Amino acid sequence: MDAHRRRAWEALEIGPLWRLRPPPPDSSEPLTWTQLQQTVSGCKACVLADSRQQTVFGAGAQPAAWMLVGEAPDQHEESSGEPFVGLAGQLLDQMLAAIGVNRSTDVFVTNALKCATPANRDPLVEEVSRCAPYLKRQVDLVQPRLILVLGQFAAHSLLGTDASVVSLRGVVHTYASAAGPIPLVVTHHPAYLLRNLPEKAHSWSDLRLARRTFDTYPVTR
Ligand code: SF4
Incomplete structure (x- = not known):
């Protein structure tokens, strides 16, 4: 609510009208892939529902050997409805091609948040937490052999x-x-x-770690 409206309501001695949001999605409910897509597209569990153009569910193979998780859709992703464009x-x-991974056939990509944040701001803790059950269910349905997390909010x-990413990278979780x-x-x-080119060397090292782990981690499922 803007300050002008709040002052007007206070002058009239009426309080602000708070809208009760639906509860966060219930991660214990075993939704099918289609049900999950439908639930996400209509979700209003956090404030980002008010400003989004559309939800960005994810794209790629399903099930997939690799699952990549970014942070929140940027404006390009929100417009196209697909993560990791541009x-x-x-x-x-x-980067994936350099370690022998084909995005079209081997990978499902998504974000921790399914809605863009205003002006591409950092996601809030509550937004990440409210959207987390969707990501959790996606992992259970995609059944990847390895998850590559891109950025701190997906790690959170x-x-x-x-x-921080700096403290989490370099090891296998x-x-x-x-x-x-x-x-x-x-x-x-x-x-x-793209904004910090010297960090590419670290990411290259992380990708090689991911590739080695994928090739050697015992497959139990
Ligand atoms: S970010 Fe996630 S929890 Fe928030 S409205 Fe979008 S889908 Fe729902």
């Missing part, structure tokens, strides 16, 4: 931490999916790399 998407495609959602443990590697978001 220059960041092209860089991601090149999947690992339940507020640590474990994500506890419904079907069992999945190795998880954290690296920088491609959009960050």
Whole structure:
């Protein structure tokens, strides 16, 4: 609410009207892929529903051997309805190709948040938490052999931490999916790399770690 409207309501001695939002999605409900898509497209569980053009569910193979998780859709992604488009998407495609991964056939890509943030601001903790059950269900349905996390907010959602990418990258984490443990590697978001070219060397190292882990991690599912 803007300050002008709030002052007017206070002068009239009427309080602001708060709109009760629906509860966060229930992660215990085993939605099918189609049900999950429909639920996300109509979700109003956080304030981002008010400003979005459309939700961005994710794209790619399903099930997929690799699952990539970014942060929140930017304006290009929101317009196209697909994650990782534009220059960041092209860089991601090149990075994947360099480790022998084909985005069209081997990968499902999505974001921790399914709605864009106003002016591409950082997601709030509550927004990440409200959207987390959707991501959790996507992981359970995609059943990837490895999760590559791109950026800190995706790491916060999947690992339940507020640590930085710098402190999380370089090691293999474990994500506890419904079907069992999945190795998880954290690296920088491609959009960050476009602004910080020297960090590309670190990301290259992370991708090679992801590739080695994918090739050697025991397949139990
Ligand atoms: S960001 Fe997630 S929780 Fe918030 S409205 Fe969009 S889909 Fe719902």
